[in-house]
Amino acid sequence: MITHVKLVSIAVTDQEKSLAFYTEKLGFKLTVDEAFDKNSRWLELKPPGGQTRVVLLKAKPGDPRLGSLTNIVFTSDDIEKTYFDLKVKGVHFKEPPNKQSWGMFTQFADPDGNVFVLASQ
Numbered sequence: 001m002i003t004h005v006k007l008v009s010i011a012v013t014d015q016e017k018s019l020a021f022y023t024e025k026l027g028f029k030l031t032v033d034e035a036f037d038k039n040s041r042w043l044e045l046k047p048p049g050g051q052t053r054v055v056l057l058k059a060k061p062g063d064p065r066l067g068s069l070t071n072i073v074f075t076s077d078d079i080e081k082t083y084f085d086l087k088v089k090g091v092h093f094k095e096p097p098n099k100q101s102w103g104m105f106t107q108f109a110d111p112d113g114n115v116f117v118l119a120s121q
Contacts, residue, residue, distance in 0.1 A: 005052045007044070011059035011066050012112050018056045019043055021111050025089045028054070047074065059112075067113035075121050079104040082118065 012018035022028045022045050031053060032044035040058035059066055076082040079097045083106055087093060094107040094115065103120035110116070 007053050007055050008072055009055045009057045010070065010072070010110070010114055011063055012056045012110070012114075013059060013061055013063075013066065014111070015041055015043055015056055015058055017111050019045075022054070022056065025086065025091050065114075069107075069115045073117040073119050075119055077121070079106065079118060079120050 010018075019030070023030060026047070028045040028047050030043065030045050032042060034042045036042040036058075043056040044053045045056070046053040054072075083093065083097050086108065092109045094109070097104045097106045097118075105117055105119040107115050107117055
């Protein structure tokens with residue numbers, strides 16, 4: 001029986017820059033840092049208290065996975081507080097949190113322009 005999603009991958013052009021963004025700005029914890037091939041590393045991270053990990057996969061500039069909506073939705077106990085905390089750290093948001101009948105959401109981008117949704121639980 002399937003119990004949870006183990007990993008999701010995020011295409012990035014600069015693994016060091018992305019690692020700094022995800023750990024220093026978003027607060028993710030590095031769980032695996034291994035050589036993958038001669039040009040890249042296998043970088044696994046997870047948000048505090050999270051079960052699903054993200055993998056920062058090295059991509060070449062122009063890769064169609066870069067700079068688009070990722071279909072990855074992160075959640076937070078307090079969307080407005082998280083929005084303000086991350087904004088102060090320099091995270092680029094497409095809009096302030098938007099209240100809907102089902103809850104709140106906003107969208108933010110990483111250094112490669114990959115767009116994520118931040119939604120209430």
